[in-house]
Amino acid sequence: MAVVFDKPHSLCDVPTHYCPGCTHGIIHRLVCEVMDELNIEGDAVCVFPVGCSVLAYNYFECDVVGAPHGRAPAVATGVKRAKPDSVVFTYQGDGDLAAIGTCETVHAAARGENITVIFVNNTIYGMTGGQMAPTTIPGQVTQTTPYGREPEIQGYPVRVCEMLSTLDGTALAQRVSVDSPAHIREAKKAIKKGFENQINKKGFSIIEVLSTCPTNWGMTPADALERLRTEMIPYFPLGVYKDEAVWNKEEKAD
Amino acid sequence: MLTETIICGFGGQGVLFTGKLLAYAALYQGKELSWMPSYGPEMRGGTCNCSVCLSDEPIGSPLVNTPDVLIAMNEPSFDKFESTVKPGGIIFADSSIIGKKSVRDDVTCFYIPSTELAKENNLTGMANIIILGKVIRECSDRLLGINYDMIVSAFEKIIPPKKAALVEKNVNAFKIGYDYK
Amino acid sequence: MERVLMKGNEALAEAAIRAGCKCFFAYPITPQTEVAAYLAKNMKKRDITFLQAESEIAAVNMVLGASSAGVRTMTSSSSPGISLKSEGVSYLAGSDLPAVIVNVQRGGPGLGSIQPSQSDYWQATKALGHGDFQLIVFAPASVQETVDMTLRAFEEADRYRMPVMILTDGFLGQMMEPVSFSDETPVIEEKEWAANGHKNGRKHNIINSLFLQPDELEYSVNERYKRYDIIKEKIHEAEVYKCDDAEIVLAAYGTTARVAKSAVNQARELGIKAGLFRPKTLWPFPAAELKEACKNAKTVLSVEMSQGQMVEDLRLALDCRIPVEFYGRHGGNIPSPDEVLEQIKKISERSL
Numbered sequence: 001m002a003v004v005f006d007k008p009h010s011l012c013d014v015p016t017h018y019c020p021g022c023t024h025g026i027i028h029r030l031v032c033e034v035m036d037e038l039n040i041e042g043d044a045v046c047v048f049p050v051g052c053s054v055l056a057y058n059y060f061e062c063d064v065v066g067a068p069h070g071r072a073p074a075v076a077t078g079v080k081r082a083k084p085d086s087v088v089f090t091y092q093g094d095g096d097l098a099a100i101g102t103c104e105t106v107h108a109a110a111r112g113e114n115i116t117v118i119f120v121n122n123t124i125y126g127m128t129g130g131q132m133a134p135t136t137i138p139g140q141v142t143q144t145t146p147y148g149r150e151p152e153i154q155g156y157p158v159r160v161c162e163m164l165s166t167l168d169g170t171a172l173a174q175r176v177s178v179d180s181p182a183h184i185r186e187a188k189k190a191i192k193k194g195f196e197n198q199i200n201k202k203g204f205s206i207i208e209v210l211s212t213c214p215t216n217w218g219m220t221p222a223d224a225l226e227r228l229r230t231e232m233i234p235y236f237p238l239g240v241y242k243d244e245a246v247w248n249k250e251e252k253a254d
Numbered sequence: 255m256l257t258e259t260i261i262c263g264f265g266g267q268g269v270l271f272t273g274k275l276l277a278y279a280a281l282y283q284g285k286e287l288s289w290m291p292s293y294g295p296e297m298r299g300g301t302c303n304c305s306v307c308l309s310d311e312p313i314g315s316p317l318v319n320t321p322d323v324l325i326a327m328n329e330p331s332f333d334k335f336e337s338t339v340k341p342g343g344i345i346f347a348d349s350s351i352i353g354k355k356s357v358r359d360d361v362t363c364f365y366i367p368s369t370e371l372a373k374e375n376n377l378t379g380m381a382n383i384i385i386l387g388k389v390i391r392e393c394s395d396r397l398l399g400i401n402y403d404m405i406v407s408a409f410e411k412i413i414p415p416k417k418a419a420l421v422e423k424n425v426n427a428f429k430i431g432y433d434y435k
Numbered sequence: 436m437e438r439v440l441m442k443g444n445e446a447l448a449e450a451a452i453r454a455g456c457k458c459f460f461a462y463p464i465t466p467q468t469e470v471a472a473y474l475a476k477n478m479k480k481r482d483i484t485f486l487q488a489e490s491e492i493a494a495v496n497m498v499l500g501a502s503s504a505g506v507r508t509m510t511s512s513s514s515p516g517i518s519l520k521s522e523g524v525s526y527l528a529g530s531d532l533p534a535v536i537v538n539v540q541r542g543g544p545g546l547g548s549i550q551p552s553q554s555d556y557w558q559a560t561k562a563l564g565h566g567d568f569q570l571i572v573f574a575p576a577s578v579q580e581t582v583d584m585t586l587r588a589f590e591e592a593d594r595y596r597m598p599v600m601i602l603t604d605g606f607l608g609q610m611m612e613p614v615s616f617s618d619e620t621p622v623i624e625e626k627e628w629a630a631n632g633h634k635n636g637r638k639h640n641i642i643n644s645l646f647l648q649p650d651e652l653e654y655s656v657n658e659r660y661k662r663y664d665i666i667k668e669k670i671h672e673a674e675v676y677k678c679d680d681a682e683i684v685l686a687a688y689g690t691t692a693r694v695a696k697s698a699v700n701q702a703r704e705l706g707i708k709a710g711l712f713r714p715k716t717l718w719p720f721p722a723a724e725l726k727e728a729c730k731n732a733k734t735v736l737s738v739e740m741s742q743g744q745m746v747e748d749l750r751l752a753l754d755c756r757i758p759v760e761f762y763g764r765h766g767g768n769i770p771s772p773d774e775v776l777e778q779i780k781k782i783s784e785r786s787l
Binding site for chain 3: 041042043044045047054055057060061062063064065066067068071074075076077078079080081082083085086087103104106107
């Protein structure tokens with residue numbers, strides 16, 4: 001019998017700690033499918049963050065390094081500079097990447113650091129129980145914005161891809177979503193491109209994946225996906241914000 | 255024997271370089287030494303100094319509080335360090351810039367118009383080397399026997415080949431100070 | 436071996452290259468700038484990576500990454516910058532990663548001053564970050580020792596898989612002294628634990644400091660402390676100078692040890708039986724050497740460029756059996772040999 005669907009090799013065969021309905025599982029799987037297809041598991045080093053995906057070392061079969069909160073791009077820079085032939089990616093949430101790690105993120109991008117950043121944006125701090133994130137949408141209720149985020153008090157969210165697309169060192173800044181099969185296919189293509197960019201030494205690639213947090217949003221998984229579509233995508237429009245090789249421009253990405 | 259020297263003046267007068275010359279000359283003679291610059295948010299034109307310790311034995315404290323030899327290239331530094339010189343010590347002052355004489359009667363003083371000598375001889379900016387010439391002439395024995403030839407050879411060693419023309423200029427300046435009566 | 440004249444900071448950088456340091460990350464701060472400048476100048480011809488990071492925090496985390504990948508790596512800074520690095524140092528320790536951290540101390544607290552200081556003794560030896568951990572701390576007192584200890588630091592870091600600090604100061608960093616370098620190339624073993632791609636040939640390596648199960652964390656910290664016990668047995672170094680018959684033993688490390696030594700010599704000329712105990716390792720603290728140095732001591736005088744930090748380790752190491760007094764200057768001031776001699780004289784007169 002032909003196998004038409006299987007667990008990617010680079011995904012560990014273990015149950016995850018993620019809550020029911022959380023889309024981290026989909027994103028992990030997409031990253032691992034790409035690792036398999038590009039045959040890079042043996043060269044890959046995943047830098048995992050602090051946040052819900054802090055246990056990602058249990059799920060990726062490639063080598064893994066834990067970073068302090070927000071510092072994954074700096075740690076990844078260290079790995080990449082020490083071993084330029086390895087394929088280094090960070091896997092970070094919104095609090096990690098866009099609040100405490102903004103500095104490391106912006107400067108890794110500005111340097112054109114040849115790494116791949118998987119940025120999972122679910123507009124909330126999940127691991128700590130649902131506090132306001134740098135991407136929490138105005139009006140969104142969280143533990144620390146019990147009356148909804150009020151820009152007059154808490155300010156506005158950060159649109160990471162738009163911001164990083166202004167930097168000369170960014171090769172790819174693309175926002176995708178995993179709320180539907182079509183979007184999931186799109187997301188995988190973007191992730192693959194992010195890794196190919198690195199393999200072809202094109203510069204810094206960030207793929208922002210809009211994701212859900214049914215637990216801390218207080219919703220069913222289905223309602224959470226609906227919120228992603230109706231509230232998040234309008235505020236964080238999907239699309240390619242920058243796609244332009246920083247280094248190695250002559251060589252074709254394929 | 256341990257000899258402690260302070261060289262002081264404006265930033266840009268070559269104060270640190272003068273100290274380095276002494277240090278290198280001692281290094282090439284196999285002596286023990288330390289060279290310590292003042293450091294800080296000092297700009298060109300601000301005051302600056304360095305301490306050089308020369309010894310036949312390992313240097314204990316490289317910190318110079320009471321120098322045996324003081325080379326002063328401007329008045330604020332002269333005022334600051336004149337009183338710190340050990341009794342029996344020697345002061346060299348650039349009299350083109352320092353208008354006063356030492357009030358001390360327990361030290362030997364030499365006043366050399368080195369900035370003017372530099373100007374007259376088309377060696378502007380080399381007053382420090384001129385004064386060093388006088389220092390070596392007058393107190394080679396105090397400076398562990400560092401003599402004319404040793405300083406000349408230090409020039410040759412520390413000035414990079416691509417700036418070789420500077421060696422001759424430095425030697426000229428050094429000789430002017432050395433021969434100054 | 437040929438003697439060259441170098442600043443402490445530059446000599447340290449040269450020693451790091453010779454020790455096989457491949458990746459160096461730092462953020463500018465006085466008075467350590469020459470370390471970074473020297474490495475930046477040399478990176479192309481010596482085949483090393485130098486990267487100026489966007490912050491001290493980023494720099495130490497780049498070190499964490501490079502160390503994870505299995506190469507010798509270093510960062511250097513000065514006091515306020517070291518405070519910022521404390522997060523990364525704790526993670527390095529918790530992840531069992533070798534690294535060399537250089538602190539060219541300046542005055543504190545806060546922005547303090549840029550002049551030399553020794554007020555980070557506690558930070559270096561007790562708590563450079565959260566959690567139960569230690570750093571091996573080397574305290575050089577000359578440019579030559581800075582060089583020798585830099586090589587040692589890389590070796591011990593690799594041997595025990597832990598961060599090692601070189602605790603120097605603005606004076607030692609800025610000063611030039613004759614120094615010679617060994618031509619030997621260190622043998623650096625391949626790190627089997629490194630996360631640098633498993634090439635489909637082994638299970639994945641995990642570099643991690645997170646242990647959510649209390650028993651697991653307790654176990655991992657206990658294992659680390661067993662290693663610390665070995666280190667305490669093997670690494671405890673001090674210079675003991677004229678202590679055989681010394682009734683007054685001065686204790687000082689780094690720059691102040693140089694000053695204290697001059698004061699001891701002056702005191703001896705006056706007929707005062709003074710000696711010097713100079714720890715070269717601050718953690719582990721050379722307690723046995725101290726006890727031996729103090730076998731005839733009636734008083735110990737700690738001389739520091741701080742308000743008195745090492746003085747507490749002296750009292751602990753001596754079980755408070757000999758009175759330990761303190762003399763210090765700080766804020767960027769360095770005690771002079773004369774000032775220290777005055778203290779010795781006072782103690783000497785009092786005990787007559």
